[in-house]
Amino acid sequence: MTGIFIHRPVLVREVVEALKIQPDGSYIDGTVGAGGHASQILESLGDGGRLLGIDRDREILEIASTRLESYGKHRFFLLHGSYENLEQICKSAGVERVEGILLDLGVSSLQLDHAERGFSFLKDAPLDMRMNPEEGRSAQEVLAQTSQKELEKIFRNLGEELFSGRIARVIAETRRQHPLRTTKDLSDLILQAIPRRFSSGYQRLHPATRVFQALRIFVNRELERLEIFLNKVPDFLSEGGRLVILSYHSLEDRLVKTYFVDWERKGVLKRVTKKPMVASEEEKEKNPRSRSVKMRVAERMA
Numbered sequence: 001m002t003g004i005f006i007h008r009p010v011l012v013r014e015v016v017e018a019l020k021i022q023p024d025g026s027y028i029d030g031t032v033g034a035g036g037h038a039s040q041i042l043e044s045l046g047d048g049g050r051l052l053g054i055d056r057d058r059e060i061l062e063i064a065s066t067r068l069e070s071y072g073k074h075r076f077f078l079l080h081g082s083y084e085n086l087e088q089i090c091k092s093a094g095v096e097r098v099e100g101i102l103l104d105l106g107v108s109s110l111q112l113d114h115a116e117r118g119f120s121f122l123k124d125a126p127l128d129m130r131m132n133p134e135e136g137r138s139a140q141e142v143l144a145q146t147s148q149k150e151l152e153k154i155f156r157n158l159g160e161e162l163f164s165g166r167i168a169r170v171i172a173e174t175r176r177q178h179p180l181r182t183t184k185d186l187s188d189l190i191l192q193a194i195p196r197r198f199s200s201g202y203q204r205l206h207p208a209t210r211v212f213q214a215l216r217i218f219v220n221r222e223l224e225r226l227e228i229f230l231n232k233v234p235d236f237l238s239e240g241g242r243l244v245i246l247s248y249h250s251l252e253d254r255l256v257k258t259y260f261v262d263w264e265r266k267g268v269l270k271r272v273t274k275k276p277m278v279a280s281e282e283e284k285e286k287n288p289r290s291r292s293v294k295m296r297v298a299e300r301m302a
């Protein structure tokens, strides 16, 4: 089975509802992925409506392109790039403002499935983890070039890893002998670094989960990009336009919440609901990616 059948869009009905789609409106899906949400947005758009889909990952954009083809090429527009480059995105689509923007943050199940991208500790592959392999340093380079102290900080802050110090120390010791090249090199080393009672017979999370997550966020500069986006997004929404953000990490959600509260205080955007929406038990059961989701929605004021 290929990944296209495995990636299920999270809170899809809720996202489409939250966007309050106007049939003739223009919409941005900043993390179009395999086009799961995008196809549902296109279902609600009329012939005069437009959807701009952005992704940093070229491989995934090709999948989206094939999947969305049947909606008519004049109705959607796919761009390889990063969602925080809103000026460039709007310019290439010939619009100044849009009626709605969606971000579904994090990593796609397709990226996790493609072993050679190095996102998953369940499959052995070179440690890359770049969503856009044409840009920035790979996880392998980060592990080779970052000081022990800085690595510890990354694992603690971005992964909330309990054994950040030990893991960073074992990495620093090991790389003096030989470079860390593969996902297996790293996950074996993590198992070796943490106390035995945590490395054997673990229950829910594989012990490498948090370090892999932290490295991925660091390699792709995920929090920096989100913050750049949040700083300018109000200027790109028309009055009444909706912003919908699905986050999967407490630091992302905290950032989004802080901006939402601040906008409301300044009368820029108002929150549609104060509390974030989460997935139902039924969805969590069917789709593991939905387990940690928090969805926040805000509307552009005059």
Ligand code: SAH
Pocket: 007, 008, 009, 010, 030, 031, 032, 033, 034, 035, 036, 037, 038, 054, 055, 056, 057, 060, 081, 082, 083, 084, 104, 105, 106, 107, 108, 109, 131, 225
């Ligand atoms: N909503 C999609 C799934 C999105 S998964 C669907 O229903 O199919 C998250 C996607 O965001 C991934 O494809 C990833 O490559 C992309 N992504 C992550 N950071 C990004 C960024 N800064 N700019 C654009 N795309 C990004």
